Amino acid sequence: MKRLLKLLPAVAATDAMAAQSSVGTTSMTSLALFVAVIAVTLCITWWAAKKTTSASDFYSAGGQISGFQNGLAITGDALSAGAFLGLTALVFGNGFDGLVYAVGYTTGLPLVVFLMASKLRKLGKYTFTDVVCSKLSGSAVRVFSALASLIIVSFYLIAQMVGAGQLVQLLFGIDYTYAIMLVGVLMVMYVVFGGMMATTWVQIVKAVLMLSMGTLICFLVMAQFGFSFSELLQQAVAVHPAQEAILIPNALAKDPISGISLGMALMLGTAGLPHVLMRFFTVPDAKAARSSVLWATVFMNSFYAMIFIIGFGALTLLRGHPEYFDARNALIGGGNTAALHLSHLLGGEVLFGAVSAIAFATILAVVAGLTLSGASAISHDIYGALFKRHVVSDSQEEMKIVRLATVVLGVLAVILGIAFRGQNVAYMISLAFSVACSSTFPVLVLAIYWKRTTSFGAVFGGSVGLLSSLLFTVLGPAIWVKVLGHAQPVFPIDPPALVTVPLAFAACVIGSLATQRTKRLPVGAVA
Amino acid sequence: MGHPATTDTAEPLGTSLLLTSVQVVFFLSFLLTACFASKTMQFVVPGLGWPLSFVFGLAVIACGTFLTIMYVVRANASEG
Numbered sequence: 220m221k222r223l224l225k226l227l228p229a230v231a232a233t234d235a236m237a238a239q240s241s242v243g244t245t246s247m248t249s250l251a252l253f254v255a256v257i258a259v260t261l262c263i264t265w266w267a268a269k270k271t272t273s274a275s276d277f278y279s280a281g282g283q284i285s286g287f288q289n290g291l292a293i294t295g296d297a298l299s300a301g302a303f304l305g306l307t308a309l310v311f312g313n314g315f316d317g318l319v320y321a322v323g324y325t326t327g328l329p330l331v332v333f334l335m336a337s338k339l340r341k342l343g344k345y346t347f348t349d350v351v352c353s354k355l356s357g358s359a360v361r362v363f364s365a366l367a368s369l370i371i372v373s374f375y376l377i378a379q380m381v382g383a384g385q386l387v388q389l390l391f392g393i394d395y396t397y398a399i400m401l402v403g404v405l406m407v408m409y410v411v412f413g414g415m416m417a418t419t420w421v422q423i424v425k426a427v428l429m430l431s432m433g434t435l436i437c438f439l440v441m442a443q444f445g446f447s448f449s450e451l452l453q454q455a456v457a458v459h460p461a462q463e464a465i466l467i468p469n470a471l472a473k474d475p476i477s478g479i480s481l482g483m484a485l486m487l488g489t490a491g492l493p494h495v496l497m498r499f500f501t502v503p504d505a506k507a508a509r510s511s512v513l514w515a516t517v518f519m520n521s522f523y524a525m526i527f528i529i530g531f532g533a534l535t536l537l538r539g540h541p542e543y544f545d546a547r548n549a550l551i552g553g554g555n556t557a558a559l560h561l562s563h564l565l566g567g568e569v570l571f572g573a574v575s576a577i578a579f580a581t582i583l584a585v586v587a588g589l590t591l592s593g594a595s596a597i598s599h600d601i602y603g604a605l606f607k608r609h610v611v612s613d614s615q616e617e618m619k620i621v622r623l624a625t626v627v628l629g630v631l632a633v634i635l636g637i638a639f640r641g642q643n644v645a646y647m648i649s650l651a652f653s654v655a656c657s658s659t660f661p662v663l664v665l666a667i668y669w670k671r672t673t674s675f676g677a678v679f680g681g682s683v684g685l686l687s688s689l690l691f692t693v694l695g696p697a698i699w700v701k702v703l704g705h706a707q708p709v710f711p712i713d714p715p716a717l718v719t720v721p722l723a724f725a726a727c728v729i730g731s732l733a734t735q736r737t738k739r740l741p742v743g744a745v746a
Numbered sequence: 747m748g749h750p751a752t753t754d755t756a757e758p759l760g761t762s763l764l765l766t767s768v769q770v771v772f773f774l775s776f777l778l779t780a781c782f783a784s785k786t787m788q789f790v791v792p793g794l795g796w797p798l799s800f801v802f803g804l805a806v807i808a809c810g811t812f813l814t815i816m817y818v819v820r821a822n823a824s825e826g
Contacts, residue, residue, distance in 0.1 A: 315787075315799050319780060322803045326773045329810040333762045333769070333817060449795040466797045467787040468780035475781035482777040486770070506822050513818040520811045524804060668759075 248572030253391050256580045260409065263420045267413030274617045277414035278345035278595055279500040284419055286507040290514020293328075293498050295422030296588045297489065297515070298429060298522060299379065300386060300581045301648075304558050306523075310530025311537070311550075311557035314455070314465025317530055321523040323482055327489025328519065332512035337505035338667050339496060346592075347496040347663060348600045354666045357674040363681055365600035367658045368493040370685070372593040374651040375494075376586065376628075380636030383582040389552060390559075390575040399636040406586045407629035410594065411622045415501055418587045425584040428577045430518060433525045436558075436574075439565040440532030448528070455531050458538040465534070480717035484652050487720060491655030491663070494592035533557040536564055590628055597624040649714055650692050657684035657719035665727050672727065675734040680727025684719055691715035761820075765813050772809045776802050 275281050284292065302324070309317025343350040348364035380399060387398035409417045444450040452466060459465050471478030489495060499508045534557075537543050537550070543560045545551050550560060559578075563571040598621035662681040665672045692698060694709035712718060779786060779802065787799035794801065 315803075318800075318803055322776065322806050323773070325807045325810050326769060329769050329814045329817075330766055332814055333766045337821070448800075452796065452800075463788070467799045468784050471777070471780045472782070472784045478781045479777060482773065486773060506825050509818045509821055513814055516811055516814040520807045524807050527800065527804070 246568050246572055248568045249391060249575045250572075252572045252576035253579055256576050256583070257405065259424065260405070260421050260580070260583060263424070264409050264413040264417040267417035267420060270416055271412070271414045274345075274599075274621070276416065277618055277621060278599060279497075280415040280419055282501060282503050284501040284507075286502055286510025287514050288419070288423060289498055289502050289507065289511035290518060291426045292419045292422040292501070293495065293511060293515035294430070294518040294522070295424075295426035295581075295584045296498060297328075297492075297495055298426070298519060298581070299585045300382065300578050302522070303429065303433070303526075303581070304555050304578060306526045307530050307533050307558040307561070308553075308555040310526065311533045312554050313470070314459065314461065314531075314534065315468050316470045318527060319468050319471060320485070321526045321530075323485030324489070325516075325520045325523050326486040328512055328516045330486065331490050331495075332509055332516070334664065335490065335496075335667070336499055336508045336512045339499040340502060340505045340508035342667070343500055345497075345500055345599050346595050347493055347659065348596070349500075351662055351666045351677065355672065355674040355677055359678050360674045361600055363678045364659070364662065365596045367654065367662075367681060367685055368596040368600070369593055371491070371493055371651045371655050371659065372589050372596070374647040374654070375492075376589045376593065376632050377635045377639060378647040378651075379582065379586050379589065380632050381639050383586065384636055384640065386578060386582065389556075390578065395640055396637055399633055402582060402586060403629050403633035403636070405583055406590050406632075407626055409583070409587045410591045410625045410629075415591060418584075418591050419498075419501060421580075421587055422584040425577070425580040426518065428580060430522060432574060432577050433522055433529065435570075436532070436562060436565065437525050437528045440528050440536070440561075443532070443536060443565075451528070451531055451535060455535040458535055476717065477711070477713050480712050480714055483720060484656055484714045484716035487656035487660050487716065488652035491658070491660035492651070493596065493655075493659065494588045496659075496663075497588075497592050497595065529558065529561070533561040537561060540564060586632070590625060590632070593628050594621050594624040597621075597628070649697055650689065653688035653692055653714045653716055653719065654685055656716050657688040657723045658682075661720065661723040661727055665724070665731075669728075669731075671731055671735065673731045673734045676727050676729070676731025679730035680723050680725075683726035684723025687722055688715055688719040691719060761817070765817055769810055769813055773806055776806050 270281075271277055273281070306317055306321050309320065311317075339347065339350055342353040346365075346368070348361055348368065351364050352361050380402065383402045384395045384399040387393050387402065388395045391398075393401065409421055413420075441448070441451070444454065455465060456462050471481075498511070502508050502511055537557060537560055543551055543564070550556055552559070559571060559574055562574040566573075598617060602617075602620050602624075658681045661684055662677045665680070666677060691710045691712070692715060695711070695713045695715060696708045697713055699705050699708045699710075780799075787797060787802065789798040790796065791798055791801045
């Protein structure tokens with residue numbers, strides 16, 4: 220997972236780029252489309268702000284988003300720039316090994332709809348913590364769920380901000396610090412003024428653009444090979460140094476245990492991400508919640524299938540054009556720019572500018588969703604439910620708190636984004652996935668399905684999963700070896716999901732069985 | 747005390763678990779083959795001319811999509 224997630228942090232500095240490449244030079248087309256993206260998203264925010272008058276509007280767009288719209292918004296929320304640029308880069312460098320990630324990412328959403336989507340909508344209100352607290356009583360479980368959400372969102376947000384700064388600098392020539400501040404200001408504006416409505420429509424616009432662009436690039440790639448995928452693969456084998464080895468997975472065989480653990484994290488991580496789960500509260504009913512996952516699955520799985528063509532298209536076509544490579548025979552701007560170079564090769568400045576602008580829109584959509592999710596955990600779960608128990612929903616006071624929380628979170632994200640400049644922060648997204656599938660996911664599943672789950676069991680098991688996933692990631696190859704410089708990892712499985720997910724479930728069950736007298740709330744009651 | 751898993755007629759727990767199992771088993775088969783028998787993925791599928799790795803990978807994606815559509819259409823129809 221970390222190799223894929225290295226995309227954004229790994230993009231190289233602009234001064235490393237040659238003059239012939241569009242990457243790193245500021246084209247007027249790119250700048251015009253960049254400004255257009257900002258203008259369109261601010262217009263959406265202005266329109267959404269007029270509709271956002273209550274806490275319900277702010278947190279869940281008043282529950283009035285249709286299943287189809289929410290499906291697009293989930294697509295926009297979940298498909299980060301890494302899914303497009305990072306996967307293409309992996310396939311460009313390693314062939315089918317990159318596609319293993321694409322396949323893995325498609326397995327999460329079906330589990331969400333089979334096990335969770337309609338239950339989330341029926342039992343929750345604004346955040347996934349509401350769902351857990353509809354079954355389990357006590358402040359501890361709410362605090363745990365809110366803190367787990369914040370930890371997951373924070374890791375994800377910092378990684379996205381660092382990547383955003385580097386990508387915007389790379390694509391549009393804006394200084395890293397200003398790029399981070401620009402992204403920070405825009406994401407705070409979307410959320411503060413437009414709440415969930417603005418965030419939803421920014422995500423919808425981004426998803427439509429990304430899917431359209433992916434389809435166009437696929438068409439242009441296939442046209443180069445007479446619309447024969449076999450021909451594409453044959454030519455890929457002919458130009459890649461590894462030849463036929465690029466057609467099969469190789470990396471997983473070298474460390475099968477970590478490979479299986481990676482598969483588990485890819486599958487279950489999605490089902491524990493707070494900013495994705497939050498989207499199920501924006502639709503009117505359980506039926507629409509299920510429909511949203513149906514549409515999201517169709518859109519996202521189609522996009523991941525497109526990566527088969529886009530990735531191998533980049534692998535094959537770019538190798539025939541030395542102008543995209545530097546003196547060391549590496550892609551100008553780093554391997555993660557493969558999709559950008561491919562778009563330039565296929566459609567010149569116009570397509571390159573469009574893809575760059577879509578990458579920027581992608582960043583904005585993802586960070587807006589993360590910020591809203593984090594701010595909601597602070598205002599609704601921690602402040603609203605714990606410190607102001609008497610606050611009624613839709614109160615103006617809660618609106619003020621969530622807006623303040625958004626600004627604070629935005630400022631923190633900018634500061635941390637600047638502080639982590641130049642750092643390899645890929646492990647933070649790995650941490651987010653590990654924590655999600657080892658803490659929020661087990662707690663949510665057991666709270667919904669196992670009626671003997673108790674508050675103590677949920678907090679105990681969730682905490683064990685959270686802390687063990689943090690600890691094992693620190694002791695693993697990603698941090699212990701690559702960041703801290705030790706020769707061997709203390710804990711070799713990377714990511715640690717294969718151990719931490721069963722551990723969290725077991726701790727939940729043991730903790731619950733040990734405290735059976737703790738009372739569960741009646742079904743449907745929202746704490 | 748009632749429980750949604752047993753009272754929700756639109757989403758019988760058995761169906762949810764069955765489809766989850768199918769999805770997990772299918773993905774796990776792909777993963778285990780990639781981990782322990784990756785060379786078998788070189789087999790070229792007759793008629794398509796593509797290696798098994800691509801067909802298997804796309805089949806996992808198609809499986810998730812198909813199961814999701816089937817489940818949602820059925821559950822939403824049950825709910826009326």
